[in-house]
Amino acid sequence: MKIGIIGGTGFYEMEGEEIEIETKYGNVTAIHLKKWQRDIFFIARHGKAHAKPAHMVNYHANIMAMKNIGASAVMGISTVGSMKKNIRPGSIFIPSDFIDFTKRKTTFYDDVAIHVDLSQPFCPVVRGVLLGIAKNAKEGIYVATEGPRLETKAEIAMLKKFGDVVGMTLVPEAVLAREAGICYASLCLVSNYAAGLQERLSIEEIKEMYRKRKPIIEKIVNEAIKKIPARRKCRCKYAPIEGKL
Numbered sequence: 001m002k003i004g005i006i007g008g009t010g011f012y013e014m015e016g017e018e019i020e021i022e023t024k025y026g027n028v029t030a031i032h033l034k035k036w037q038r039d040i041f042f043i044a045r046h047g048k049a050h051a052k053p054a055h056m057v058n059y060h061a062n063i064m065a066m067k068n069i070g071a072s073a074v075m076g077i078s079t080v081g082s083m084k085k086n087i088r089p090g091s092i093f094i095p096s097d098f099i100d101f102t103k104r105k106t107t108f109y110d111d112v113a114i115h116v117d118l119s120q121p122f123c124p125v126v127r128g129v130l131l132g133i134a135k136n137a138k139e140g141i142y143v144a145t146e147g148p149r150l151e152t153k154a155e156i157a158m159l160k161k162f163g164d165v166v167g168m169t170l171v172p173e174a175v176l177a178r179e180a181g182i183c184y185a186s187l188c189l190v191s192n193y194a195a196g197l198q199e200r201l202s203i204e205e206i207k208e209m210y211r212k213r214k215p216i217i218e219k220i221v222n223e224a225i226k227k228i229p230a231r232r233k234c235r236c237k238y239a240p241i242e243g244k245l
C-alpha cells in the first residue's frame with residue numbers, strides 16, 4: 001500500500017531515497033521509504049528548500065505526483081492560527097470541514113464540467129485513524145486564506161464567526177486530492193492565536209512551536225501510516241465522475 005505525506009519542510013522529516021516524479025504540472029521531488037509494509041512518499045509542500053510561499057505552492061503538481069506514484073491515501077500536515085480561545089497554541093487540530101477564502105485555481109478539470117462532492121471534504125477513514133491516535137486533538141472548521149500575509153484583526157473578527165482556525169495551505173490541496181480520487185485528511189498544529197487574540201504575531205514564535213511539537217506530529221503520522229487500512233471502504237476513489245484524470 002502506498003501512503004503519501006505532504007508537509008512543511010523541517011516539520012516532518014523522513015530518511016529515504018530521493019526520487020523525482022514527473023507530472024504535467026512540473027516535476028516533484030519526493031522521499032521514498034519502505035516501512036511497516038507500506039511504501040511511504042514524503043513531499044515537502046513548499047519545494048525542497050522551503051522556497052515557495054503558500055500562494056505559490058504547486059498544489060497541482062504535488063497531488064498529481066501522489067496520484068502518479070499510486071498513493072491511495074495522503075495526509076497533509078500544516079500549521080494554523082487559532083481563532084478560538086479554547087484552541088490553544090500547541091494543540092493538535094484535525095479539520096472536519098473548511099471554508100475557502102483563497103483566490104486559487106482549485107481544479108484539475110479545465111475541459112470537462114466536473115463537480116466533486118465535498119459534503120464530506122476529508123476521507124472519513126484516514127481522518128478517523130488520526131482522531132483515534134491524537135486523542136486530545138481539537139476538531140472544527142479550517143478557514144483557508146490566500147496569504148502570504150497574515151490576517152488583519154477585522155478579518156479575524158469576521159472569519160471566527162465561520163470557523164475555528166485559519167491557515168493558507170489546505171485549499172486547494174484537499175480539493176485536488178478528492179478530484180484525484182485520493183483519500184485525504186489534514187493534521188494541523190496550532191502555532192499561535194490569530195490577529196486580535198494575542199498582542200502580536202512573530203514568525204519566530206511559529207517556528208518555535210513547530211520545533212517543540214514536531215516529535216508529537218511525527219508520532220501521530222507514523223502511527224497513522226501503520227493503521228490506515230490497505231483496503232479502501234470509503235467512497236473517495238469514486239469522487240471524479242470519470243474516475244480518471
Ligand SMILES: [Zn+2]
Pocket residue numbers: 123124125126182183184234235236237
Ligand atoms: Zn477515503
